[in-house]
Amino acid sequence: MSAALALLGTALLPAVAQAQAYPSKPFTFIVPFAAGSATDQLARALATSVTEQTRQAVVVDNKAGASGMLAAQTAARAAADGSTVLITTNTTHAANEHLYKKLPYDPVKDFAPVTGLGKGGQVLVVSVASPYKSVAELLAAAKKSPGKLSFGSGSSSSRVAGEMLKQLAGVDILHVPYKSNPLAITDLLGGQIDLMITDTATGVPQIKGGKLRALGYSTHKRSPQLPEVPTLDEAGVKGYDMGYWFAAYVPAATPPAVVHRLNELLVNAVKSAPARAFFESTGSDAWSTSPEELAKFQAAETAKWGKVIKAAGIEPE
Structure with a gap:
């Protein structure tokens, strides 16, 4: 038994060492939309906090176009060491699979969920x-x-x-x-x-x-930023309710210990002053999760978006 345990401990050493050393190099936050977009603004706010926590630089890489597919594909193929993070939305991880016949990435199999980031x-x-x-x-x-x-x-x-x-x-x-x-x-x-x-x-x-x-x-309650603006439901489009969310993912093969540490960094970043300023100025809400909670939420959202898209009569392109 002791020999088996020793062997198991030896096998775990590389992963433990990697987690303890993480992060050992600068981060790249890949954003599927252009500079100035909501996702870009949030990514830059989170980057400020992550740099303060780790003393590692964060480069925000905007890869706009193709409904986020270019960015998602790039992130999925990146080194699975936790240094490349996809800061994205329901566009790439809930809606696209219902809007396009062929995706150059798999929203589930190609990624490890890290945490939810915000809703709006x-x-x-x-x-x-x-x-x-x-x-x-x-x-x-x-x-x-x-x-x-x-x-x-x-x-x-x-x-x-x-x-x-x-x-x-x-x-x-x-x-x-x-x-x-x-x-x-x-x-x-x-x-x-x-x-x-x-x-x-x-x-x-x-x-x-x-x-x-x-x-x-667009949602069932008015925006705190625009309290005088009626909801679309109030304005006569009965039953209208459509929001969006932000979340962080890394390549699927990223070690669980690294995902756990990155989760801690980003959950802290969501609570930071730069992120709070973003949420307050945009009328959106901070939202953080465990990796497991994000996986379950993503599955439910994918089903929801699929239902809305089908009901809207949108044919996959």
Whole structure:
């Protein structure tokens, strides 16, 4: 028995040593969206705290485009040593498998969950130059001229939110895809598209700055950042409720001890002053989990998003 235990202890030594030495080199946080997006802002806030905790630099690598698939694929193929972390959302890990026939990564098999990071809602916005002052006016115009109005989206959350609006309101609005929500905002301000449903981190600064007009909020309760803006359900789109979430993942083969340590670092980072400032300024909520809790949550969310996408009549591309 003692010989067997000694052998087991010897086998565990490399993993234990790796965990004790971790982190021994700079981090790379891969973000599936462009600089300025909500995910990017959160990643940079978390990076500040992780650097303070470990004295290791954190590089934020924005790999926008292809609905997050490029970033997810890159992260999945990275060295499984805990130095490369995917800071992502439900786009890559709950929605994409229902939106695309073939993914260059497996949201479950290719990753080890680390922790949830935050949750939030989205806001339906138009340019301040738009003639539409309410959801009712916007939908009336959409019903009067089917297919004439257009909505932009730079993430699956934004895309599905727009499709859900079409479905529940019974309107035909043209979808225009973008690499990220900030890019869609630029065209919205320029008049190339008519509306979009964007995350609060991207939309609120433009609303507060007088460039965008908020018509409705996407979840079942109003945003603390926009208390005067009705929920879409309150505005007449009955049953509308669609939020989003952020989470951290590493390559699947990452040692459990390293995942555990990274979980500790990121849970602390979620509670840090930079992260609190992000959550307060965007009206989103801090949210942390164990790796096991995130895995269960992801499975439930994948089923939920699949149901919404199917109900919206979105055919996989």
